[in-house]
Amino acid sequence: MARFSFLELARQALSGHQGWPRHWRSRELQPRYDILIIGAGGHGLAAAWHLARDHGARNIAVLEAGWLGGGNVARNTVTIRSNYMRDDSIPFYVRSVALFDRLTRDLNYNTMHSRRGMVDVLQTWGMVRDRRRRRLTMDLHGATYRPMSVPELRRMVPPLTGGGPDARLPILGAEFHPDAAVNRHDAVAWGYARAIDAMGVEIHQNTPVRAILRGADGAVTGVDTPRGVVRADKVALAVSGHTTTLTETAGLRLPLRTINLSAFVSEPLQPCLDVIVNCPDLGVYLSQSDKGELVIGGATDLGQSFRRDVKQHVFEETVAAMLDLFPAFRQVKMLRQWGGHLDIAHDASPIVSATDVPGLFVSAGWWGGYKAIPAGGMCLAHLVATGTPHPLAAPFGLGRFRHLDYVLEAGTTTAR
Amino acid sequence: MLLIECPFCGPRAEIEFSYGGPAATRRPDDPAQVSDADWVDWLTVPENRAGPVPERWCHAKGCGAWLTVLRDTRTHDILDVRHGA
Numbered sequence: 001m002a003r004f005s006f007l008e009l010a011r012q013a014l015s016g017h018q019g020w021p022r023h024w025r026s027r028e029l030q031p032r033y034d035i036l037i038i039g040a041g042g043h044g045l046a047a048a049w050h051l052a053r054d055h056g057a058r059n060i061a062v063l064e065a066g067w068l069g070g071g072n073v074a075r076n077t078v079t080i081r082s083n084y085m086r087d088d089s090i091p092f093y094v095r096s097v098a099l100f101d102r103l104t105r106d107l108n109y110n111t112m113h114s115r116r117g118m119v120d121v122l123q124t125w126g127m128v129r130d131r132r133r134r135r136l137t138m139d140l141h142g143a144t145y146r147p148m149s150v151p152e153l154r155r156m157v158p159p160l161t162g163g164g165p166d167a168r169l170p171i172l173g174a175e176f177h178p179d180a181a182v183n184r185h186d187a188v189a190w191g192y193a194r195a196i197d198a199m200g201v202e203i204h205q206n207t208p209v210r211a212i213l214r215g216a217d218g219a220v221t222g223v224d225t226p227r228g229v230v231r232a233d234k235v236a237l238a239v240s241g242h243t244t245t246l247t248e249t250a251g252l253r254l255p256l257r258t259i260n261l262s263a264f265v266s267e268p269l270q271p272c273l274d275v276i277v278n279c280p281d282l283g284v285y286l287s288q289s290d291k292g293e294l295v296i297g298g299a300t301d302l303g304q305s306f307r308r309d310v311k312q313h314v315f316e317e318t319v320a321a322m323l324d325l326f327p328a329f330r331q332v333k334m335l336r337q338w339g340g341h342l343d344i345a346h347d348a349s350p351i352v353s354a355t356d357v358p359g360l361f362v363s364a365g366w367w368g369g370y371k372a373i374p375a376g377g378m379c380l381a382h383l384v385a386t387g388t389p390h391p392l393a394a395p396f397g398l399g400r401f402r403h404l405d406y407v408l409e410a411g412t413t414t415a416r
Numbered sequence: 417m418l419l420i421e422c423p424f425c426g427p428r429a430e431i432e433f434s435y436g437g438p439a440a441t442r443r444p445d446d447p448a449q450v451s452d453a454d455w456v457d458w459l460t461v462p463e464n465r466a467g468p469v470p471e472r473w474c475h476a477k478g479c480g481a482w483l484t485v486l487r488d489t490r491t492h493d494i495l496d497v498r499h500g501a
Binding site for chain 2: 242254256257302303304305306307311312313346401402
């Protein structure tokens with residue numbers, strides 16, 4: 001792997017940039033590996049990277065049904081934050097935000113990380129109390145929230161002209177979360193892929209897994225793909241909405257249901273928003289991308305769904321909510337929309353866990369899993385390599401459902 | 417948007433309904449006789465098929481009836497609607 005540096009850039013410039021190597025190689029699929037990771041999304045790639053770097057594992061293959069970076073790692077709003085509510089969750093997300101902060105250096109790949117902060121616009125007294133409670137809990141774990149007055153908020157976010165005293169929901173206050181950031185999702189996927197390829201991990205795209213295979217003793221023996229059976233004693237699933245589809249081929253039922261979460265992007269505008277704005281009372285949040293587009297996220301579709309499109313009324317309700325606070329955006333044209341199907345656990349918290357099937361590990365239930373990619377990958381790698389949960393992910397085992405020891409943590413925006 | 421055929425009001429738009437979650441299988445008659453594993457399974461594990469799943473919808477802005485709807489999670493096709501559980 002040619003290390004990216006100023007010197008390398010200058011050297012390549014002399015040869016007209018024709019000599020840059022491929023980020024990762026396409027290789028022959030071997031019949032056996034030590035570890036199989038299913039899903040070359042953010043979590044799967046990050047797990048492979050931590051397995052190779054921290055645990056010395058090399059004989060790993062990452063199998064991807066589609067193309068690398070084409071799943072939920074590209075179907076999100078790149079919002080990285082740690083303003084959670086439970087003692088079990090906050091340290092995990094604090095670590096994830098810290099790992100994201102240094103990912104560009106760790107991967108030697110520009111993830112275009114922008115630590116711009118997020119402001120929560122509060123429009124009901126219930127939400128003011130909820131965020132105050134979060135602030136006090138977060139203080140204990142090193143995440144930061146800072147209360148902000150309405151004039152201070154309006155200075156920070158000039159296009160936020162709605163929500164005045166005559167509005168249906170007047171703005172009562174705000175909380176600023178300076179740790180929050182956005183980055184470039186493709187760079188995260190490609191950066192991890194390039195780094196793990198350099199360490200000898202194989203990435204196989206267009207290799208959907210049809211079934212998980214078990215031996216006579218019940219343990220995992222490999223997976224079945226259209227390219228043939230691939231054997232491994234350890235199989236880790238990081239496939240988001242398709243987790244239960246795969247585990248059911250091994251006779252394993254999990255407390256997950258698959259839902260659709262959508263987001264929208266506007267046409268590019270002049271720079272007008274240099275902070276992530278979250279409006280939990282209205283159920284919409286937005287930021288402005290480096291290209292100038294408004295990136296808008298909203299509520300989930302209600303029922304279970306394996307679709308990746310957007311329902312018209314979900315789009316309308318989300319955009320109408322945004323216009324309540326940003327009336328100037330009324331004339332903005334929307335450019336793109338996408339939905340991703342994600343799986344949500346019974347208690348809305350993630351699952352990083354061994355299962356009743358020996359050798360089968362799952363990382364699932366990521367509702368807003370983009371921010372959790374580095375820490376989720378780190379914890380999955382630790383679990384696969386050592387067989388014991390990483391301390392940060394210990395509360396997120398499947399055993400919690402058996403013992404009714406739920407981590408009740410809904411998201412900040414979309415769980416209304 | 418879904419078009420749900422309410423048995424009392426006819427075909428109505430999804431926004432008239434409130435979603436009531438997956439229609440769980442029947443609650444065990446005597447929870448004391450059920451193993452912990454089966455109880456947790458009944459309590460927390462919904463059918464999550466890429467295909468038809470049963471779910472509850474309440475015609476909240478219409479007649480108020482609770483319906484059980486069989487809907488395909490890949491296509492949003494509604495295969496069956498009936499009143500009650």
